[in-house]
Amino acid sequence: MTVAFLGPEGTFTETAARLITGGEEELVALGDITEVLRAVEAGEVERGVVPIENTLEGSVSATLDALAFDTELLVEAELELPVALVVATAVGSGLEGVEAIHSHPVALAACRRWIASNLPGVERVPAASTARAAQLVAEDGRPGVAAIVNPLAAERYGLEVVARNVADAQGNSTRFIVVGRALSEPTGWDKTSIVVFIEENRPGALLQLLEIFAERDLNLTKIESRPTKDELGEYCFFLDVEGHLAGERVGDALAAVHRTHRAVKFLGSYRRSGARRPDEADRIATDDAAYRAAATWLQDWRARIGG
Numbered sequence: 001m002t003v004a005f006l007g008p009e010g011t012f013t014e015t016a017a018r019l020i021t022g023g024e025e026e027l028v029a030l031g032d033i034t035e036v037l038r039a040v041e042a043g044e045v046e047r048g049v050v051p052i053e054n055t056l057e058g059s060v061s062a063t064l065d066a067l068a069f070d071t072e073l074l075v076e077a078e079l080e081l082p083v084a085l086v087v088a089t090a091v092g093s094g095l096e097g098v099e100a101i102h103s104h105p106v107a108l109a110a111c112r113r114w115i116a117s118n119l120p121g122v123e124r125v126p127a128a129s130t131a132r133a134a135q136l137v138a139e140d141g142r143p144g145v146a147a148i149v150n151p152l153a154a155e156r157y158g159l160e161v162v163a164r165n166v167a168d169a170q171g172n173s174t175r176f177i178v179v180g181r182a183l184s185e186p187t188g189w190d191k192t193s194i195v196v197f198i199e200e201n202r203p204g205a206l207l208q209l210l211e212i213f214a215e216r217d218l219n220l221t222k223i224e225s226r227p228t229k230d231e232l233g234e235y236c237f238f239l240d241v242e243g244h245l246a247g248e249r250v251g252d253a254l255a256a257v258h259r260t261h262r263a264v265k266f267l268g269s270y271r272r273s274g275a276r277r278p279d280e281a282d283r284i285a286t287d288d289a290a291y292r293a294a295a296t297w298l299q300d301w302r303a304r305i306g307g
Contacts, residue, residue: 001025003178004036004045010131010153016081016176017049032128033062034070040179041071047180048073054083054174056110056167063177064226064238067267068195075193075268077178085111085148085167088134088159093143095162100125102133103148111148113168119146134159175273184270186244188284191221193267196237196257197228206237212256213241216249217287245269248288248295 003021006013007029017027028045030036036048052063067073085107087095100123101108101115108115108124115122127133127147134153137145147159154161184190198205213220222240243250246269258264 001047002028002045003047003049004028004030004039005049006033006036006051006129007031008129008131008135010134010150010156011129012081012083012150012174013049013051013129013176014131015150015152016051016079016174019081020049020077020079020176020178033060034066037063037066037071037073037179040073040181047076047178049176049178051106051174052078052177054106054110054172056169056172057106059224059238060106061226064224065229067179068226068236068238068265069229071179073179074181074183074266075177075270076180076182076184077270078191078273079176079178080173080273081176083110083167083172083174084150084165085130085172086151086154086161087146087163087166088137088149088154088161089146090137090141090143091158091160093146093160093162095119095146097144098122098146099144101146101148102127102136104128104130104133107133107148110167110169110172114166118163131156183245183268186246186269187271189272190242190244190269191240191272192243192245192250192254192269193238193240194254194257195265195267196239196261197263197265198235198237199262209237209239209257209261212253212260213239216253216291218243218249218253242272243269243284247284248291252291 003017003025005017009029033050036050039045040048050063051060053059098119102125105126107130130149131153133147134149134157137147138157138159219242220239224238225235228234228236
């Protein structure tokens with residue numbers, strides 16, 4: 001099994017990929033998120049690992065857009081990983097005289113206040129990943145150039161850590177997803193992701209969509225709009241709902257959404273990250289059983305029509 005991840009080596013995504021695979025699968029570093037997903041879709045690798053959301057900066061738009069518009073892949077799993085950010089330079093350079101700081105745009109944004117306080121006026125140079133930023137600084141080798149990276153990247157590229165815990169808010173974490181072609185089995189602690197395209201932008205359109213899930217007592221853990229790229233002002237909605245496609249209520253809700261909206265793209269049902277609450281599986285089973293019982297009751301009465 002070969003798994004691609006957002007490279008180069010030393011990214012947070014590599015760490016996530018190693019945790020997800022348990023070190024038992026071959027890992028391949030690729031240059032950007034789109035390249036990872038296209039490699040999976042082309043069959044060059046079996047699965048891919050990419051970031052999808054950060055606690056400070058929100059969703060990774062490149063991942064969302066690729067899933068919605070560019071590929072037909074499924075999310076097979078997710079993992080939340082705490083993010084520790086450090087500032088690193090060539091050995092012996094230090095912070096004094098730094099004129100440019102490289103990093104991924106999300107990491108630069110996550111350290112905005114720290115940079116303004118400690119390196120005012122410094123040029124912020126976006127990179128494809130934090131590891132790529134470390135690689136660029138290592139290749140440059142001059143004083144005056146720094147990178148915001150994770151400790152693994154600093155070590156891997158021979159840089160000196162000159163400041164630690166530089167994120168503006170501690171407790172920062174990133175959610176990563178595994179993409180492939182398989183639909184995962186239900187575990188009792190699952191999440192289902194879809195993209196919904198509404199028929200027209202009109203008052204109450206979003207409310208109608210949300211009511212479908214509320215009527216079935218389903219909890220939405222994420223609602224986010226993204227441009228459809230067809231026309232200015234037209235949006236689609238990314239939804240994450242607790243539960244699995246195999247569940248009675250989730251399945252019925254998805255069918256209702258499909259029936260009442262222009263298009264629905266199914267992105268996967270997969271195990272949620274984090275520890276499962278002890279009562280979660282029992283609650284889902286009980287709720288689905290009640291939903292089945294109600295459907296059976298209705299079916300029994302319908303069977304008596306004309307009898």
